[in-house]
Amino acid sequence: MSDHAQSAAGNSAPQEPREPAAPPRKPPPKPIARLGGTFLSGASGRLLPASVPFRWFGAAIVFHALAWVALAAGAGQWSQWHGGLGWPLAALHLVTLGTLVATAIGASLQLLPVATRQPVHWPHLIGLMWWLFVPGMLILAFGMGLAHPRWLEAGAGLVIAVLLAWGTLLGLNLRGARGMPGVVLHGWGTAGSLLLLALSAAALVALWNGHAVLARDTLAALHLALGVFGVMGLLALGLSTILLPMFALGPVPADRLQQRAGAAALLALGLAVLAAFWPDGSAWGTALRLGAVAVAALALAWHVRMMRATLAAGMRKELGRAGRLTRIGWALAALALALALAKLLLEAVGHEVEALGPLFVVAAVGGWLLSFLFGMLQRIVPFLAAMHAARGRKRPPTPSALTLESALAVHFYGHLSALALLALAIVTRSGVWLLAASLAGLIGALAFGLFFAVLLRRLRRAGGDAVATA
Ligand code: HEM
Numbered sequence: 288m289s290d291h292a293q294s295a296a297g298n299s300a301p302q303e304p305r306e307p308a309a310p311p312r313k314p315p316p317k318p319i320a321r322l323g324g325t326f327l328s329g330a331s332g333r334l335l336p337a338s339v340p341f342r343w344f345g346a347a348i349v350f351h352a353l354a355w356v357a358l359a360a361g362a363g364q365w366s367q368w369h370g371g372l373g374w375p376l377a378a379l380h381l382v383t384l385g386t387l388v389a390t391a392i393g394a395s396l397q398l399l400p401v402a403t404r405q406p407v408h409w410p411h412l413i414g415l416m417w418w419l420f421v422p423g424m425l426i427l428a429f430g431m432g433l434a435h436p437r438w439l440e441a442g443a444g445l446v447i448a449v450l451l452a453w454g455t456l457l458g459l460n461l462r463g464a465r466g467m468p469g470v471v472l473h474g475w476g477t478a479g480s481l482l483l484l485a486l487s488a489a490a491l492v493a494l495w496n497g498h499a500v501l502a503r504d505t506l507a508a509l510h511l512a513l514g515v516f517g518v519m520g521l522l523a524l525g526l527s528t529i530l531l532p533m534f535a536l537g538p539v540p541a542d543r544l545q546q547r548a549g550a551a552a553l554l555a556l557g558l559a560v561l562a563a564f565w566p567d568g569s570a571w572g573t574a575l576r577l578g579a580v581a582v583a584a585l586a587l588a589w590h591v592r593m594m595r596a597t598l599a600a601g602m603r604k605e606l607g608r609a610g611r612l613t614r615i616g617w618a619l620a621a622l623a624l625a626l627a628l629a630k631l632l633l634e635a636v637g638h639e640v641e642a643l644g645p646l647f648v649v650a651a652v653g654g655w656l657l658s659f660l661f662g663m664l665q666r667i668v669p670f671l672a673a674m675h676a677a678r679g680r681k682r683p684p685t686p687s688a689l690t691l692e693s694a695l696a697v698h699f700y701g702h703l704s705a706l707a708l709l710a711l712a713i714v715t716r717s718g719v720w721l722l723a724a725s726l727a728g729l730i731g732a733l734a735f736g737l738f739f740a741v742l743l744r745r746l747r748r749a750g751g752d753a754v755a756t757a
Pocket of ligand 1: 370371372376379380383384387388443446447484488491492495503507508510511514515518648
């Protein structure tokens with residue numbers, strides 16, 4: 288018997304005959320699983336002007352292509368490179384900051400107000416931030432690539448200012464959020480990590496300019512944990528609970544499950560941050576890092592289980608390449624944790640395998656975050672474009688009509704082969720394999736750029752048609 292039927296039967300039960308005149312009690316509302324995308328109803332009033340998020344996505348796509356060019360520029364020094372300034376570091380930051388953070392700024396500042404039902408704060412500031420970020424990012428990348436600490440300082444100043452403005456906007460969105468406690472928990476984790484990341488970045492830049500605030504190893508470990516797992520990792524986990532139900536037309540995971548996975552991820556991050564204050568191989572450092580890896584594995588397992596349930600129950604079962612990239616991202620996040628575990632265990636018995644550190648970074652940044660990001664971006668961009676095109680129009684273009692599938696297919700294979708070749712280049716320390724990885728990555732990046740350019744052209748055409756017929 289359904290809840291409804293049960294309460295109806297209860298109301299007419301003979302044990303309560305003395306109150307026949309009382310109006311029948313309303314049956315308690317049946318709990319309804321929130322469907323992804325329901326928050327979009329009435330969202331068009333909370334859309335930023337299309338040029339604002341698209342400007343951030345466009346910059347991310349260009350910086351992604353530049354990252355592969357910067358990596359190729361480092362092929363000559365590759366066999367002697369052991370961290371620090373140089374083209375590989377510039378390539379890493381063109382990906383982490385230029386691609387991941389730029390997309391995260393555009394996506395989070397558009398999606399959070401829509402999902403948490405509040406107006407967009409200071410849309411002009413979001414546009415202005417872009418004008419500081421793009422030159423700042425270029426100066427920073429050249430400062431890193433050419434090992435020019437003064438340029439590093441100038442670029443970092445601009446980019447850190449943008450990161451702090453983004454953190455403030457995120458904080459305003461989260462403070463005014465209505466509902467979505469799981470997303471809000473992840474969001475506060477991102478905002479807090481962003482502040483600490485900015486501090487660690489400033490301290491690293493100061494170090495390269497001759498002012499030591501903390502030991503380099505401590506700062507680098509803090510910076511890696513806060514940037515990769517704190518800012519980008521928590522944001523990717525939190526936004527998944529908005530995006531995947533929305534695209535799969537599936538139920539939003541229960542708040543309790545989202546909060547459980549988010550709390551575990553925050554605990555893992557806290558342990559990794561604490562561990563940064565103990566050197567590699569020390570008893571406390573190893574224990575804390577092992578704890579961080581174990582709790583992160585639990586957080587990932589809970590997250591993946593909850594999101595797979597959403598996908599399985601969704602009305603749209605097949606998310607195509609976006610779904611495959613998401614699943615590959617999860618698998619490579621697990622691989623990153625396995626590599627971290629292997630590194631810790633080997634260090635504990637006195638062995639150091641130098642390749643494990645860079646492989647861990649490639650699995651986490653390129654494998655997990657970048658795969659997830661491109662999976663979501665190839666859905667978000669046509670979706671947002673179609674929403675904008677629908678304003679005041681009877682027959683707007685559908686997201687699939689705006690999508691150039693063949694370009695996305697080239698990107699998919701380019702991305703995966705670049706990651707595999709990059710792993711090979713790390714293990715063999717061969718500049719030739721690094722060039723091959725850069726070429727495969729660049730082909731994928733240009734293909735994604737083509738997808739974006741064609742989408743903008745189709746959108747403009749659709750707008751043009753509508754204007755012509757108006
Ligand atoms: C204004 C922003 C940033 C600046 C100025 C900056 C600067 C730096 C510098 C100078 C290093 C070299 C550390 C060394 O070996 O001495 C570094 C390393 C690194 N950064 Fe950043 N960074 C920024 C943002 C980010 C972000 C957002 C991420 C990730 C999402 C990130 C991830 C990394 C990683 C993974 C390393 C390698 C750490 C290691 O060698 O263990 N950075 N960063």
